[in-house]
Amino acid sequence: MTQGTGRTGVVIGLDLGTTAVKVLALNERGEVVAQTSGGYALHSGPDGSAVQDAEEVIGAALAALEKVAESLNSAPILALVPSAAMHSLVLLDAADAVLAPALTWADGRPAATLPSLRGVLDPAQSYARTGCPLQTPYHPARLWWLRGTQPELWRRCARIVSLTDLLLHRLTGQWATSVGLASSTGLWNLHTGTWDTGILETLGISADRLPAVYDAQEEVGTVLAGSCRGVAVLAGSSDGALANLGVDPARRGHSVVTVGTSGAVRRLGQGPYLEAQARTWSYRLDRATHLSGGAINNGGLLLDWVRRQWYGDLSKPEGFGRLWSDAGQIPAGAGGLTLLPYLTGERSPHWRSDLSATLHGLQLHHTRAHIARAALEALAFSVKQVWELGQPSARAALSQKVYSTGGLAAEPLWNSVLASALGVPVQVAEVADASAIGAALLGHTHPTALIWAARAEAVSPIAPDPAQQHALDTAWQRWQTLYTRLYEEA
Template sequence: MYYIGIDLGTSAVKLLLMSGNGHIENIVSKDYPLYFPHPGWSEQNPEDWWTAVLAGLKELTEGFPADKVAGISFGGQMHGLVVLDGEDQVIRPAILWNDGRTAKQTDYLNQVIGKEKLSEYTANIAFAGFTAPKLLWMKEEEPENFSKIAKIMLPKDYIAYRLSGVHCTDYSDASGMLLLDVKNRKWSDEMIQICGIRREMLPDLYESYEAVGAILPEVAEQLGFSGQVKIVAGAGDNAAAAVGTGTVGDGKCNISLGTSGTIFISSKKFGVDEHNGLHSFDHADGHYHLMGCMLSAASCNKWWMDEIIGTDQYQEEQKEIRELGENHVFFLPYLMGERSPHNNPDARGLFIGMSMDTTRADMTQAVLEGVAFAIRDSFEIAKSLGIRIERTKICGGGAKSPLWKKIIANVLGLKVDVIETEEGPSYGGAILAAVACGEYGSVEEAAEKLIKVVDTIEPDAGLVRKYDERYEKFVKIYPAVRELYQELK
């Protein structure tokens, strides 16, 4: 049988066809537009997602026996607000995870409701990208649209709805809404009241590996699929990527260098750090995880290469970088504001340390190192909780760079394991579908059998020491300029 993983990303949807033994049979990607109606805002049209998914499913299964598809599951961009009216029609464009319009509402939640209360209700504090502040923004700025809301959804769950007719979400993705009681795996009554919504507006909750229903007959007919195809809840993109890299169970770590960047630590025990610098979320394996998330990671390098240097020769540019740990240029990678650990939507990118002998390669190196240093910010919080991590998996577009992986290994002082299949959320989604269909007994069993490490980048003790010194300087830059960001808006 075949299993499909759908990774609903920010710039494109990636669809992956996997056989029961974990072999990837086909991969298809479909782009869709991203809109910035105001500086710092970020929106998409859910209908564009659906059009791309349908076209992608047809192309993905072309040449394969489509009636052998047993299950479809998901990984998806988190936190986005999709709102439907009583006729299940989309009310307004989806407000995405990297949208920064909710500074006022985020401050209200953190300062008036209070971080302690939020942490008690949800295990997290408010960040501008989370869903609850977006609801408050709609309530204040678009009251007519707010009054029409019948269902509140997340991006991937809208696709699950279009495939199954079921309003659903999973615990991992719901964890990032600031509406879920993460510890007890249920919607928070307190947050529902604070946001001025009703319980029936929220979808039913499922484990990531649970089927929510079967494919709708009309969709199955259109695609040539069996009417028995299971639609499986899936997971937020980082939890799905963690499944796809085998970061499940207790004490495992994964770093994702995608549009955003994350450090993801799986745990069988629930935990929250004192200052809520890391997100405490439910995991797709039925347990928990801690996650530090930066809003711009590989997208920083893409911006630098595409918009500033004006080249698509990413690897060629990196060949000019020869001396690691010696660069005097620093880069703050906050092009879309920042989440972990600063929680500042007004933060912006910054180069500092240039001189007349600074080269183009120095600037490129600073971008790569700046992302690594920002990931280390979150890693340091995890270490402060007594969590001992000695190695990490790595995935995402940035993980295709040997140089960047070497920088990550030495900035964090970790062994970096490269896995055979670096397909992230789409592969994790396919694995979740296989578990739901009984191909594997659990997510952990599937990961153990399917995920293979093919290379390990070992940190160099001398280079680790150099990067420790560089990091001590990096962490002083943000506090020094923090107050300026508000003035520069």
């Protein structure tokens, strides 16, 4: 690894997200000197499937990496560090060929066999050991479902990896994963720091079908080909953990709200935080630092659905521009509209893949602008639910900082609504690509992290607006009541 060597140069952070890869180069002064991105499809179906073409994802990542490396004009590259979207699952055969499309966190099909899994694997014990609820986004549920519904595919499976593990192998020839990714699978024991043999035995798999686990700053190998040939590749961590590190390098435990395609609220700490009802999760950034929080399914995905349905006559950039403009013209409370955003079910706090979206309170005077506003507020309320679960007390919540990251952090209206919905100031990250920044910081010396931290602190927070906060408090109560009547009293 490069820390402490005194060498100058850039570290490349590569963030492999759900629908896009972002690559940037960060120098020792904390400056982004090159960056690019590339997209790939998320294929969903009426059966609840949500999968990706693994080769398309890897191809986009390698192309973006090459583009950034070529733009550096021979500047020394100290290391390459990946940031990874969690919960992807790729099955490989004995020749390491991809057997099927990669499952993503959004795939709800394993819900069908979840009851039978809970009959052989105790949910409370599994959560206590792994920090992961026994739910559909995690490997136990997906592997159990694959084993029961696709026996021929299961028979041919020789290796189980994530999309980022596959990328590391293409880069270095090594089969490896990070502690951050391993801890988010539901197969890794938080207490022993190893794959959980009891859970593996229940699922009928052995540890040799899984990659070796490396700490975040450990070197996996070196790049075998291309413009980065010979560059050290560190294991990195999950995109969530690195988003927190990117805006809070001192690891002080502040809340970080990240909203891209999906969304999450996370905090770094020195120990796991396991919620009594298993509504949140506890992973790792590295072997010394825990990451606790919860995730929501419907983040930017919800706003993109609104754009396609009500702004489909415009190009994508124009449609989003009008959506934000329209939503900004509607007062808080969306004119009485209440939107439950569950287009793809929900993770925290409900953990129900059977939930569906609902728009309630429509009247003749409502327009698409009201719907855009209701969707934005629904997203803020989903974040609020998870944020409140992660607070040890109301007093502690008010004393914490809240950082806004992810694609939506670039929108002033979103940050304003979020601050008023939570009732606390929101600090906006200097760049939306906090995960890629966090990855790059892993490969730099300590002073670079301090420089970045000071820069983040220099940005003035967005305070809650009292009038908007009052209206949102009323809308929040209405939102919770609608959920209860539809899904808990039915």
